[in-house]
Amino acid sequence: MNIDDLHELDDPDPFVPDATFRAAVDTRGRRRRRRHRVALGVVGGATTMLVLVVGFGGYQKWRSSQVVRIDLADRLDPRLGAVSDAGQDPPPPPDEAINILVVGSDAAMPGEGRELVTDVRTDTMMIVRADPAAGTIAVLSLPRDLWVAIPDHGMERLNTAWETGGPALLIDTIKANLDVPINHFLQVDGQGFQRIVDQSGGSGVWAAGDLRDTSTGFVADGPGCVHLDGAQALALVRSRHLELAGPNGAWTSDPTGDLGRIERQQVMGLVFASSLLDQDLSITAADDLLDTLIDNAAIDNTWAIRDMAGLLRWAQGLDLAENLVMTSPPVRGGHAGQAAVLYLETDAAQPVLDLFRPTPPAASTDDTGTVTTTTGATGAATTSTLPAGGISEGPEWVLATAPDGTRCPS
Amino acid sequence: MHETLPASGPPSFDERFDALATLSYRVAYRMVGSREDARDIAQEAMARAYARWPKVRDKAGGWVGQVTTNLALDLLRRRSRPVPAPSEPVSDPAGRTAERADLVVALRRLPRRQRDVVVLRYLADLPEAEVASTLGCTAGTVKQHAHRGLAALRASLELTTTALDEGTSIETVAKGAP
Numbered sequence: 083m084n085i086d087d088l089h090e091l092d093d094p095d096p097f098v099p100d101a102t103f104r105a106a107v108d109t110r111g112r113r114r115r116r117r118h119r120v121a122l123g124v125v126g127g128a129t130t131m132l133v134l135v136v137g138f139g140g141y142q143k144w145r146s147s148q149v150v151r152i153d154l155a156d157r158l159d160p161r162l163g164a165v166s167d168a169g170q171d172p173p174p175p176p177d178e179a180i181n182i183l184v185v186g187s188d189a190a191m192p193g194e195g196r197e198l199v200t201d202v203r204t205d206t207m208m209i210v211r212a213d214p215a216a217g218t219i220a221v222l223s224l225p226r227d228l229w230v231a232i233p234d235h236g237m238e239r240l241n242t243a244w245e246t247g248g249p250a251l252l253i254d255t256i257k258a259n260l261d262v263p264i265n266h267f268l269q270v271d272g273q274g275f276q277r278i279v280d281q282s283g284g285s286g287v288w289a290a291g292d293l294r295d296t297s298t299g300f301v302a303d304g305p306g307c308v309h310l311d312g313a314q315a316l317a318l319v320r321s322r323h324l325e326l327a328g329p330n331g332a333w334t335s336d337p338t339g340d341l342g343r344i345e346r347q348q349v350m351g352l353v354f355a356s357s358l359l360d361q362d363l364s365i366t367a368a369d370d371l372l373d374t375l376i377d378n379a380a381i382d383n384t385w386a387i388r389d390m391a392g393l394l395r396w397a398q399g400l401d402l403a404e405n406l407v408m409t410s411p412p413v414r415g416g417h418a419g420q421a422a423v424l425y426l427e428t429d430a431a432q433p434v435l436d437l438f439r440p441t442p443p444a445a446s447t448d449d450t451g452t453v454t455t456t457t458g459a460t461g462a463a464t465t466s467t468l469p470a471g472g473i474s475e476g477p478e479w480v481l482a483t484a485p486d487g488t489r490c491p492s
Numbered sequence: 493m494h495e496t497l498p499a500s501g502p503p504s505f506d507e508r509f510d511a512l513a514t515l516s517y518r519v520a521y522r523m524v525g526s527r528e529d530a531r532d533i534a535q536e537a538m539a540r541a542y543a544r545w546p547k548v549r550d551k552a553g554g555w556v557g558q559v560t561t562n563l564a565l566d567l568l569r570r571r572s573r574p575v576p577a578p579s580e581p582v583s584d585p586a587g588r589t590a591e592r593a594d595l596v597v598a599l600r601r602l603p604r605r606q607r608d609v610v611v612l613r614y615l616a617d618l619p620e621a622e623v624a625s626t627l628g629c630t631a632g633t634v635k636q637h638a639h640r641g642l643a644a645l646r647a648s649l650e651l652t653t654t655a656l657d658e659g660t661s662i663e664t665v666a667k668g669a670p
Contacts (some may be wrong), residue, residue: 088614091522091588091595093530099513106535107513111542329605485559486566487536 146299149387150380152267157253158384159263165389175355175396176389179213181438182254182266185244186275186319206319207240208250209262211438212393219397220407220437222262223344228413229423230259239423249382259426260411262438268380272320276312281374285310285353287318288481292327300324302480307490318480319347326479336477339422341413348408349482353490408411409434500569505545513538515553516560519615523564523599525592533563554626557616558608568596598648606641613638 111164161175186206207224226241231254235246243255253264279285289304302308310318325333336342381390411434412427458484483489516534524530537559541548550553599607605627612623613634620638624631 088522088595091592092518093521093527097514097517097521097530097534097536099517101512101537103508103513103531107509107538107542110535110539114539114543329603426510485562487540 085141095241111265147484149376151383152249152269152380153277154249154382155254155384156269157250158382159265160384161265164384164386165392166386174392175276176212176214176393179211179440180265180393181263182210182212182268183249183256183264184208184210185249185269187244187269187271190431192227207244209256209264209438212397214396218407220409223348223408223410224256225340225344225413226425227340227422227424228259228411229416229425230255233258237418239421260431260435260438262435266385269380271378272316274374275319276316277374277378278312278313279310279315285315285350285464287349287353288484288490290326290477290481291468293324293344293479294320294327294333295324297323304328307484309491313473315350316324319343319350321346324479326477335478341410341424342477345484346480349480351408353482397400407437409437411435501583502549503552505542505549508549509538512541512552512556515616518542518617519557519560519611520564522615523561523590523592523596524567533560533567536563551622551626552619553616553622554612557618558626561607561611561615565596594649597654598645601648602641602644606637606644609634609637610641610645614642626662 159181161178161180165174176299184206207226209222211220211222211223213220224240226239226244228240229237230240230243232238232243232246232251235242235251240252240255243252247254249267249269253267256262256264272486286307286309289302289306289308291304293302293304295317298317299319300314300321302310302314302318322339322341324336324342324346326336328334412430413424414427416423416425509552511577513534516537517530520533520537521527521530537556540559541552541556599611602610608627609623612618612626613620618626620631620634625636627634
């Protein structure tokens, strides 16, 4: 046949999309959109693990164990309904919304009696909001290059708050710049993440081609499904300089840096959470995972284990596929001196931040999904100052499913 | 950029729906040759566009064209795996089953980038500028890939046609091995 006669292959009856066709698209599309929303940050994934594990009755073990405690009593916003560790009754579910600052950091967990090491960069900073009244969990990923006013330190990157003042200064900075209350603090380190991924059998993701990051040691042979063990999963979520191999062997870098990484962390979180939720964890497997968390997590000193257990039991009863919202504040790329930083789009950020504030105005999580489905910059206004592609459109080099929608085996 | 956005702001999914669905159906039908399958593929492609419209809208034509192609190729791959039943009813009102098979085989042989360009430029009938903005390259690159891809496609199609004339099966020529 002749390539110029492709119209001969057309349907002789012209296709007109009718109402039935449109209705089918809407139904399928809504189902897909919900699935997109179920993106969960990496540390959010660790939190899910905590949810599952504590659901197995492991909280008694937690209670008696040596979890690293950080004194943040004068920084955190107190909760009226906080439950103490006194009493033997099963922990009650929370009766108010709780904001938890979750940090994934390269810092090794300090041993008993040692100071928490904070002079290392963070991999992930996010605010997880559990809202019992709405029956939802919302996650706000915070870019570490966000340009913020650090109390008594002037304008710096958000990550600098962590590097110089640890959790206390990070909490102060978030409250001062985003006006979002923080009730509790949880830190998980890279080793913990790696062990959890290994213990759950690894993760399957789809790679658009050969990928690498020479600084974290990440390597993937694509295109196609790739299996990641804990070390490779960690190398991927840490990757800020991911490169894709072109047809001529040249490597292209992801121009979006930290935001591309946040998108990949959300992809990883989704894969990780769905594989966890599909798993039938044996009690011994659950015990191993719990040990990992004890070794590799630190929590604030105001958070009673029994209170945490009540929250986790509540979360376990949620259908995460329907009730988990992943967000990130709208930002715009720019420069402060020599440094590439991200500026908060203050006005556009308010509807997103409202989701994490007390008594949020009428939900922005309706089916139009204008707030909740967006990661990074929103709208055309933010893309003008950015390098080609815009930061809301990080390259889709790593996906939770293959392009045809099938899941990669984990 | 060569994007032609209306002054009123980015187009809504509803505004673009008919044009995109028609594009998707056309691309799918040219490859699979069945109304039912083409409808199904177009529905799936449109559902995916709907689910992530804010990311898709500025390059919607190209995006839908690419997703449609991938869905069609996947469907054909799945169908070709089990031994094809000779009595399988073929619902191809336009006929030309053999030509379609040739086209798909030839497309599969193209390097990825050339295939993307050829599909968007000739199967989806998109203008060069739109293909370029979808694939994130220059119009010059599109022109180059289109030229090479088309030449390769022509050669490939002639090969299968000749083979048919000589009585060799397409399968043998296309795959080289059983």
